[in-house]
Amino acid sequence: MAKEVVNREENYSQWYNNLVTKADLAENSAVRGCMVIKPYGYAIWEKMQAALDKMFKDTGHVNAYFPLFIPKSFFSKEASHVDGFAKECAVVTHYRLKNDPNGKGIIVDPEARLEEELIVRPTSETIIWSTYKNWIQSYRDLPILCNQWANVVRWEMRTRLFLRTAEFLWQEGHTAHATKEEAVEETEKMIQVYANFAQNWMGVPVIVGKKTESERFAGAVDTYCIEALMQDGKALQAGTSHFLGQNFAKAFDVQFANKEGKLDYVWATSWGVSTRLMGALIMAHSDNNGLVLPPMLAPIHVVIVPIYKGEEELEMICNRAKELKKELEAKGIVVKIDNRDNVRSGFKFAEHELKGVPVRLAMGPRDYQNGTVEIARRDTLEKQTISQEGLADYVARLLDEMQKNIFDKALKFREEHTYKVDTYEEFKQKIEDGGFILAHWDGTAETEAKIKEETKATIRCIPLNAELEDGVCMVTGKPSKQRVVFARAY
């Protein structure tokens, strides 16, 4: 498949460019792989944030904010957690600069060394749990359902725009519960929130499942995830929700008095999605003309391009366009009139397609005369001329249809690139083509590691809603009760 897909990873850079650039940091800077999110890209992120934030609030969560800096000692408390992050942490060691006494600019003041180094948060479990300790005495203090919108830093060996930047924006939910059942329920609820967002807002179909032990979050008892398939056949983990058990409560000594008056450790969850979602959005829907944005996340729904000769005609058409804009806006549709005089209309068409604006209306003197407008939809690139009468209703319906169509198209793609495989030989062949492979696995980390080693494919997840089916592991022949999802992943 990979060969036929035109918009492979290397081709995305063209349409990334409207959204982000790689940060232009000073030469010799040790920081690599940071990105500048441009206004248009940030507008998409804001739409995502707003939708997610509302979903969090609707499920009973509140926002809070915790420090960027975490004392080093906090990390030593949960052993597997620190194992997971130790290798990719930025560390603050000093708090002051001074003029170089040798006149060579600015140096770090060696006198200003911190007694305890501070870690720039790679994730906030440790600082949040050391805070929660002070918030929790009784079962009456529970549950705590906090979310934080923040940036985090992970010093990755290798970065990739959107998918793995050294600094990224995300949200992280951290909850504390009195019972295991409640915490598990929360974990599952939030992965469903993410699945709902991915599918209904982003138009990206996802498989909801659990990670295997070796793919699990550092410090978690269970990691739930949503996995999406990109158009180049690679899988992308788009969101995770972790059941942390009592690991962090024990590490940070967070106990509460239950109804019986006995002390118990609280049960925890954490869950997050990041700007990586924008990468998913791009790679799931883009075509050779650029981005394709689902209307629900498009910063601009409709662009009106006036076609004219001379200022008189421009004014005449723009006035009509403004009236149409008002009608559309009354339906909650975001409209931009592109009346730039310094570029031609063909250029504007191409540019708005590149940026993924869902609907384009072009109006020239002919349309003005006839009371019509040319309407073009971004997802199918179809154009037709329709009446200006009832335009707002037409566009509103079209946007709904496009939202659905974009999802359906992605779903169809995924279904066409999901294969059931029963032998390891076939697996090795099939994995070269990309896509999801459903196969039996004996449940051991050894087999999983062997497969990864030999094929670069990982178990993306053990799907939650999959039908049980007796089978044998394609590698070892040991019994298996259900198929798991394999893929090569970002």
Place this chain on the structure above:
RNA sequence: CGGGGUGUAGCGCAGUUGGCUAGCGCGCCACGUUCGGGACGUGGAGGCCGAAGGUUCGAGUCCUUUCACCCCGACCA
């Protein structure tokens, strides 16, 4: 940290055996003609050829050192 590759204008590149004032495309600026799918013409601005050292009458080009970036692996959302 291993294996490959690249540094020349804002971006993308050519310049391969050393030679005069370093070139092309895009973009940018000015004027004009255009304007229903990325316009065209004319003129113009913009470069210590990644850095340092060396060879030479002469270095973008050869040698040495060094720095940076990109790709592929290991790590990861």
